[in-house]
Amino acid sequence: MKVSVIGTTGYGGVELLRILHRHPVFNIHSIHSTKEEVPIWNEYPHLYNILENQIEKINFDRISTDSDVVFLATPSGVSSKLVDEFSNKDIKVIDLSGDLRLKKPGEYERWYKKESANSQLIEEAVYGLSEWNREQIKRSKLIANPGCYATSALMGLAPVTKARLIDTESIIIDGKSGTSGAGKALSKGSLFAEVNENFKIYKVNEHQHTPEIEQQLLTWHEGIRPITFSTHLLPMTRGIMTTIYVKLRGQYSTEQILYLYNESYQNASFVRVRPEGNYPSVKEVAGSNYCDIGLHVDERTGRLTIVSVIDNLMKGAAGQAVQNANIMFGFEETLGLEMMPLYP
Amino acid sequence: MKVSVIGTTGYGGVELLRILHRHPVFNIHSIHSTKEEVPIWNEYPHLYNILENQIEKINFDRISTDSDVVFLATPSGVSSKLVDEFSNKDIKVIDLSGDLRLKKPGEYERWYKKESANSQLIEEAVYGLSEWNREQIKRSKLIANPGCYATSALMGLAPVTKARLIDTESIIIDGKSGTSGAGKALSKGSLFAEVNENFKIYKVNEHQHTPEIEQQLLTWHEGIRPITFSTHLLPMTRGIMTTIYVKLRGQYSTEQILYLYNESYQNASFVRVRPEGNYPSVKEVAGSNYCDIGLHVDERTGRLTIVSVIDNLMKGAAGQAVQNANIMFGFEETLGLEMMPLYP
Amino acid sequence: MKVSVIGTTGYGGVELLRILHRHPVFNIHSIHSTKEEVPIWNEYPHLYNILENQIEKINFDRISTDSDVVFLATPSGVSSKLVDEFSNKDIKVIDLSGDLRLKKPGEYERWYKKESANSQLIEEAVYGLSEWNREQIKRSKLIANPGCYATSALMGLAPVTKARLIDTESIIIDGKSGTSGAGKALSKGSLFAEVNENFKIYKVNEHQHTPEIEQQLLTWHEGIRPITFSTHLLPMTRGIMTTIYVKLRGQYSTEQILYLYNESYQNASFVRVRPEGNYPSVKEVAGSNYCDIGLHVDERTGRLTIVSVIDNLMKGAAGQAVQNANIMFGFEETLGLEMMPLYP
Amino acid sequence: MKVSVIGTTGYGGVELLRILHRHPVFNIHSIHSTKEEVPIWNEYPHLYNILENQIEKINFDRISTDSDVVFLATPSGVSSKLVDEFSNKDIKVIDLSGDLRLKKPGEYERWYKKESANSQLIEEAVYGLSEWNREQIKRSKLIANPGCYATSALMGLAPVTKARLIDTESIIIDGKSGTSGAGKALSKGSLFAEVNENFKIYKVNEHQHTPEIEQQLLTWHEGIRPITFSTHLLPMTRGIMTTIYVKLRGQYSTEQILYLYNESYQNASFVRVRPEGNYPSVKEVAGSNYCDIGLHVDERTGRLTIVSVIDNLMKGAAGQAVQNANIMFGFEETLGLEMMPLYP
Structure with missing residues (x-):
């Protein structure tokens, strides 16, 4: 199953890559950013010889044609615009930003001091607190992944x-x-x-x-x-x-x-x-x-x-996002997420 | 004016030395511990060539004869015994432990799980929250220095x-x-x-x-x-x-x-x-x-x-202790304590 | 394939557990220590609900009967004695300490200031620098795992x-x-x-x-x-x-x-x-x-x-130890060791 | 004795303020930067209620008229230009950057990849390794303070x-x-x-x-x-x-x-x-x-x-700079620099 990730400046994006690279079902199909097109390891040398992907420009058509799900690890204010572009396409979207979380009109503007996403998207989005909203997540194609x-x-x-x-x-x-x-x-x-x-x-x-x-x-x-x-x-x-x-x-x-x-x-x-x-x-x-x-x-x-x-970065971002993807596709919730804490 | 410090295992004791070494009136007369008698720099190499003192065994008579004030930077349960020894001697005592702070009978035992100091000492001790108890501190010869x-x-x-x-x-x-x-x-x-x-x-x-x-x-x-x-x-x-x-x-x-x-x-x-x-x-x-x-x-x-x-270690321990000593002896409260924060 | 781990005080031991718990072939059969017998999560709370094992006393017979390989994550001076006990038993041994690494008589005593292991064990032990000694490791049943x-x-x-x-x-x-x-x-x-x-x-x-x-x-x-x-x-x-x-x-x-x-x-x-x-x-x-x-x-x-x-703790200890175990049993060298660096 | 400090973005500048504020002879007369004119505590809140100075624009005439010595805690490439402006004025200059350190033509350009200071200034500048160049420092009015x-x-x-x-x-x-x-x-x-x-x-x-x-x-x-x-x-x-x-x-x-x-x-x-x-x-x-x-x-x-x-920041920058200033003015080398290490 093919996956695209947009956004690699925040550490949430690169944590998604860590999880997905070892996920038994999801495969990293493409990595996107508004930055220059360089190998991902240029940005993250720890990925040298592990991930060969280039960071690519965002092409909404290609992404939605090629991938089954896209993770938006983009900042608030950016995600809402990306979700909009994907809204009429056949692809599941998991947004890690705060753009789709607040249902009540005016709340987003008040707390984020930015322009809100369009209200239909907000209505459609399911709040992805996995353990408590499993049934809704299962039926959704748009997830507002919770804040850390x-x-x-x-x-x-x-x-x-x-x-x-x-x-x-x-x-x-x-x-x-x-x-x-x-x-x-x-x-x-x-x-x-x-x-x-x-x-x-x-x-x-x-x-x-x-x-x-x-x-x-x-x-x-x-x-x-x-x-x-x-x-x-x-x-x-x-x-x-x-x-x-x-x-x-x-x-x-x-x-x-x-x-x-x-x-x-x-x-x-x-x-x-x-x-x-x-x-x-x-x-x-x-x-x-x-x-x-x-x-x-x-x-x-x-x-x-x-x-x-x-x-x-895990349960507070990328981990829960993959947990939600597992639920959306009907997989075992823990798939690819069984890593033990790193101690010490 | 001569000062003795008892207790150097905790960092409160060594912080006292840092302050007192540069204090314009108080001079470090002796440093004491229950440990072996070694130069203080053996224990704290950063004091090499700065403080020549030996760590000495505790001699209550000598300390109270030679020094004007003694700081007890000793653990709870130890301080109470030391204060007892100094109680009928002519020396001001500032105790950095929790042993003399709690006035209400039974409270110390309940929270510290140790035997309480004798009740007369507790009664006599003034709680050294400098800014709020200045007048009492001025008149006291026994200070229970507050917890951090x-x-x-x-x-x-x-x-x-x-x-x-x-x-x-x-x-x-x-x-x-x-x-x-x-x-x-x-x-x-x-x-x-x-x-x-x-x-x-x-x-x-x-x-x-x-x-x-x-x-x-x-x-x-x-x-x-x-x-x-x-x-x-x-x-x-x-x-x-x-x-x-x-x-x-x-x-x-x-x-x-x-x-x-x-x-x-x-x-x-x-x-x-x-x-x-x-x-x-x-x-x-x-x-x-x-x-x-x-x-x-x-x-x-x-x-x-x-x-x-x-x-x-400063306002939460050694700094406030010296501030209290300043008050007890009628000096300017800030004497020897004007050091600027170390940033970054 | 069953594995025993001896020694959990050092972090090398618990890192072995992290790797082995997710290893596709090796299974943690038993965990041993000279300490009291408690659930491993008492010692390492991050293992709560993940590893149910008790820390057990060391029983050489049981370990060598039940397990295929034993990892010694024990300190220098201790390992040599344990290896001795396993030496005539049918079990592969990987020792993470320095006890079996130095071939030249007198070197161990000189640098470790301890008594050397018996010379036959030292002779038998293969230095487990995986990439450079693969062939010897493959044929060995006793590995001196290299220092970090x-x-x-x-x-x-x-x-x-x-x-x-x-x-x-x-x-x-x-x-x-x-x-x-x-x-x-x-x-x-x-x-x-x-x-x-x-x-x-x-x-x-x-x-x-x-x-x-x-x-x-x-x-x-x-x-x-x-x-x-x-x-x-x-x-x-x-x-x-x-x-x-x-x-x-x-x-x-x-x-x-x-x-x-x-x-x-x-x-x-x-x-x-x-x-x-x-x-x-x-x-x-x-x-x-x-x-x-x-x-x-x-x-x-x-x-x-x-x-x-x-x-x-990985290539410098537990990781290389498992890499050596993989080689000894003829598995792919990377088995169970493909985890990506955790960044940041 | 009046002192000006130019440059507060690096931590060397603020460390100079820490030393000079408590120096028995030198007084902070003015603080300068190319940044906006704000109270120094806006930039460094730890100075709140301690230093009331504003960060001022750089005025070469005023500084050299009012102050006896100026410290340049400015980056390489900037200092050389400032030194130039002060060169025909009656003020001692201590430059903490690398701009005046390298005597051999071409070395600065090669290693710093920037344009060199004018050669007369470089010739004039004394390398301020205090313990080894005391005599030259004493006679100098321009110091190239050593790198850390x-x-x-x-x-x-x-x-x-x-x-x-x-x-x-x-x-x-x-x-x-x-x-x-x-x-x-x-x-x-x-x-x-x-x-x-x-x-x-x-x-x-x-x-x-x-x-x-x-x-x-x-x-x-x-x-x-x-x-x-x-x-x-x-x-x-x-x-x-x-x-x-x-x-x-x-x-x-x-x-x-x-x-x-x-x-x-x-x-x-x-x-x-x-x-x-x-x-x-x-x-x-x-x-x-x-x-x-x-x-x-x-x-x-x-x-x-x-x-x-x-x-x-001390012996590697601001401390040695003040040590050099002490030497230049014929003061005891340790003046204002006797602070004990902060441990732990």
């Missing part, structure tokens, strides 16, 4: 939100991410000397994943109120942790909440709910598609602390 | 707590620290290969600075309820950030809250309240005694987000 | 040494390694706060891989004189670079030397000789079994600079 | 070169540097995700400090032949180590060579020659103006290995 922070937070919040155990006004998500999410775009804030031995908060109360998280939470519990969501930059490359705080409605033990989580994720191969007293660290999922969750109820405060970790 | 996380959190919470602007049940502190706080004690969790390119949560709802923070908050506002406090290990050496979330009682703008903070800290040379839209990063205080604070009110949620950063 | 630095240096030096193009007195190898080679043994020098934002030289002119490199070089060119070999600790986890300097006998261009290297490694799937002007960085082989080589002749000095990089 | 790698290498090579103990064809310098040397210029290679957990060689046999090192070595020993010099990028911010290999002419013990080094540097406050068996690591000089040296003679090969470490 959003994936981590939603996987952590889903069971307790759906079970309506939480005070709907109490959700606080403290997110921390490695720098690879920012891709190779040149900015002072991404320089090694600025990030190393440093830790910063950014986009305080302004992160564009805020409405994405709220929108999905509302599908699980219509009473959810605006959340507080903070994002911080870790001096490391890969991985996201969200530490989530919610007030419980009623008295529950850690054991009871863990039971709920284990039930909720019993069919989710990529979700590992840790036993009581054990919490995942970010490196424990590095390079893999796992989302690991630990949690604890504090009897002093009645608050539940949830820790959710993912590799932002 | 506690300092960061309390400096961030003080103005808004004292002004009673917050919902007393709503305090959530999400702390992140570099590894230097753990000192040179050997444990798997402190190994480079385990910490690097990793990020972990630890002591979930169990960190021993929890009661310390609550105790001080209660002196400012007797209605404060138990807090939620989480601690995470950053893949970096120096620095702490606490991201603090509180619910405001009533509608306030970011500008109004910033006004309050600027007022509160107008005489605090080491506190830098950042202008609206600007948030401190950890590296921006590295190697200095500053505590930098940024904040933002989210109108969507009515919550205030406070960001407070310190160098855990 | 040694692998990097020898792969870089082989073609030009065998072709006798170098001044035999001129070899200087400047090695730099990530910390994972040191494993999880607790020592001050492996603490994060000591390694991070630091770079140190160690074992100056005393590294135990020196005689191993010389011994192999001498099999290629009997005139080779003692080498200069330095080792440095990088503030990173995975990867080794050796920068190698040799004086050329006669005038050669970079192009000519590259031609020689490309010829030499034309059948070596894991060796990537970079084109002129291109040099590999360590991250470009991370997580993979590649050895990447770049080189340049300086006409000003007549010296050749060779840059050779590997992942110390 | 060059400083480290030359300090390591000086005694043994001057004493003519080495084979003049045998010098190999393997340099490793943190990323701060590259400053804040935006390039893919300086991004955190590219540098972190990575190690690369660059400018193989092409680094522009090569002729600078050779030129100075030739002043010490006219027989020195072209050197081999390699540079590598460390995944850390501050610090340089050069590992230097030379062949000794005759048999000397480590002890004998150490004696020579101790003699040579007995009046050099910033040089710390380590005792036998002890080697400096980069962190042991971080934030300080020290150059630490360790060495070892290998009897097997007759080669001497020299390890020389500096903080590239």
